[in-house]
Amino acid sequence: MRYLPQTNDEIQKMCETIGVKSPEALFDVIPAALRMKGGLDLPKPLAEADLIRHLKDLGRTNDTTDSLSSFLGGGAYHHYIPVAVSAITSRGEFQTAYTPYQPEISQGTLQAIFEFQTMIASLTGMDLANAGNYDGASALAEAVLMALRITKRPKVLLAASIHPDYRRVVKTYLTNIECEIVEIPFDESGRLQMQALETQLDDCVAALCVQSPNSFGVIETANVLSAKVHAAGGLMLSCFTEAMSLGFLQSPGALGADIVAGEGASFGNFLNFGGPYLGLFATSKQYVRQMPGRLVGETVDAEGKRGFVLVLSTREQHIRREKATSNICTNQALCALGTTTFLSLMGPKGLDRIAQVNYSNAVYLRDGLLGLKSVQRRFSGPHFNEFILKFKQDPRDLLVSLRARGILGGIAVQDWTQGLENCLLVCATEMNTKAQMDEYIQAMKELL
């Protein structure tokens, strides 16, 4: 077997050194009653060519965003990934390296993370950022926990327009933490309802969590919201599912966020059926000691040369154990490397350009669909690359018909929160050609 290099002679020799008859004898330390009697019930092993054939065949039973024309968003977005990104993330020196606890021989990973931290801090408008969180949803949950630690207040305000998975994960993380979670509804523009917010703002509020663009695609007036929560002494937690929007939207930091938690997958990571992605997490200097996850800092070596190390690990579980800021032990280093490579290739102009194409495509598709009979816009607020349409009928039937024409027409969002009956979330990115959008509009016209 190719991953097991010991020959029979060598096994014999090693057993002699150890002083046992066979490797099996080493397992006598496990009480006999606890050892397996038979073998595992698993399929027969496959040789490499058969293995590849099997996985290729299995993968082929899926229809992908390549073979279908996809207008799906809702927390995961189909974007261009330059080939050079995979060329870098496939390098064994990055891919098969361990967590950089030994900085002298991990400078590659450490410097790449430092560069990542710089880019994300700048894009989010915060002092610092890290690559410590699993994905956007769990990053938001960690941000809420952090806000509870900082403010020592018991109430969390959660916009109902936040992605349902994110709200669910926040609630799961807070299951055994003493606090009150209040969902704040939205208005007809799709933005947070100001009145409902104001009635909840008091000196118990630890944080207001807002997603922008929110799960309806609508851009919130985050500057107004942060002023309000700050006046009540609470923190502003800004999250996003679509990092590409940072290409031309104002950074959350500039709009008053204290903690930013978002999904970074759009920057150079494949859709991958929902993971692995990476949680972007950024905050201001004053809160760094409450931050979850690994952080890299610049320093010098014994000869005065620039180098990078993991810092402030006294926040972390391997030092502080039950008093740690989080139980997070991994980071998303390889996904973060993809993001850093992607952002380097794009540069400020490329990112702005992609964001503009996303937006322009979404407007083109939106206006085309709104020109059809019985299609309405659900919310009047401005959007980035996705928007919600309202139909007279259940759009799930339309989706089935569109699917038959090779189109993934969007997400029926009636279960996401109240007030979304007969609603369809449609997304257009730079990956959608004009022909695809025209075909979608035409198909919808014929179906309605």
Add this chain to the structure above:
Amino acid sequence: MSNKPQLEKRQGPGKRGMIFAEPTIFERGAPGRTGHSLPEPEVPLIDPKNEIDATLLRQDAALLPEVSELDVVRHFTRLSQWNYSIDTGFYPLGSCTMKYNPKVNEEVARMNGWVKLHPQQPVETIQGALELMFQLQGFLATISGMDAVSLQPAAGAQGEFTGLLMIRAYLAEQGNARTKVIIPDTAHGTNPASSAACGYEVVTIKSGPEGFITPEAVRAVMDDDVAAIMLTNPNTLGLFERHIGEIAEIVHSRGGLVYCDGANQNAIVGMARLGDMGVDVQHFNLHKTFTTPHGGGGPGSGPVAVKKILEPYLPVPMVVKRDGRYDWDSDRPHTVGKVKGFYGNFGMLVRAYTYIREMGAEGLRQVALRAVLNANYVRKSLQEDFYLPHDKTCMHECVFSDKYQQAFGVKTIDIAKRLMDYGYHPPTIYFPLVIPGALMIEPTETESLQTLDRFIRSMKEIARECKEDPEIVQAAPHIPKVRRLDEVKAAKEPKFVFVPTAKKAP
């Protein structure tokens, strides 16, 4: 200028290759240079100001470099060359199971049929992905002797958190969620941190003189307030917790549950199953036993496996098979909820599935046999040169300490750094906490006898240097691109981001 023999002596057998200085990416490039290839827009570009309030639009460009594709490729390739990795060398890194990551996994995981799947696609378009997940759930249940598996947790620590949430939800439904979790002093730091995240107080118990947890120690603290015991088996001393059956009985008899950290599964895969030892819930680290790459720290993947009584509490959605078709099941009223967006680190699941399909039952059994053989070979070969606190058969790893070397003023950290000059990643050091100056070595099954022998010779050589030339060890490493780094400065004068030098006013 140091003379040549002196330099060779300092450098040990390691040799310097072509390692280049490389600034940060922000110090490369030139304004106006680009590294991307974007098409001409097909629809007219629309000015966002038409619909979006100007205050919500970006005013200043973000700090991103302006570089060509070659700039980027060369930059990151040079950075990669500063990394130690499994592909370039041996990692005797205890409890981390740094085994070879098969290349076929990567080939398969990058197939279009997986990477280009959107998580919101309708189920009829993702039957292959669901089948892979369903099968993998079954494989992991078989391997662990458990009844049901969720693939959702994104890493081992999140698996722990999920497992404890389920325990808490189960006990709460029985009428009392209880207040405490028992954790031995040899546990990974994530165990107490995860317990705290679930609102539990941690009761630490000492492992016995033999390195095992004793039933007496458990009995002494087990009461009706204890929700669970959290064990690692084999433990972080590399020893099999031989009393686990009795310990599980003690805990169960008082209504508590048994959590086992699956971090060290590699030692027993195919030989023994935690599910047969009274364990109620465990997590897997797919990046350990099932060869998904560590990636410089992540992404990981931490599926949880449970016994029947905890199955109703698993996160949603679950993958199920109904009438020959695969589907999502979210209608699970007792579920603890969701711990991450969508369904788990799917890309890692594809790799683990591929590995299990290549190895089969006998292959996996051989993994455990040879991992344990390799560890015991290292243990026997080095115990004259390094102090071995527990002189007995180990499982996947053995733990030495710097006790002998302290006499010469050399510490574990020095030995670890000196190993770099010899071309090795250091072992896990100063862990487990119960062994002062611990050097924890896990060779894994994928390393050959020749590699082990070279490593053993290097360790012996370092032991000799500690006696005869301690300064060379204390000042190590000599070969890597940077010497020991000033961590105090990094913490005291924190620099988390690159700050460009201010442009001079015109």
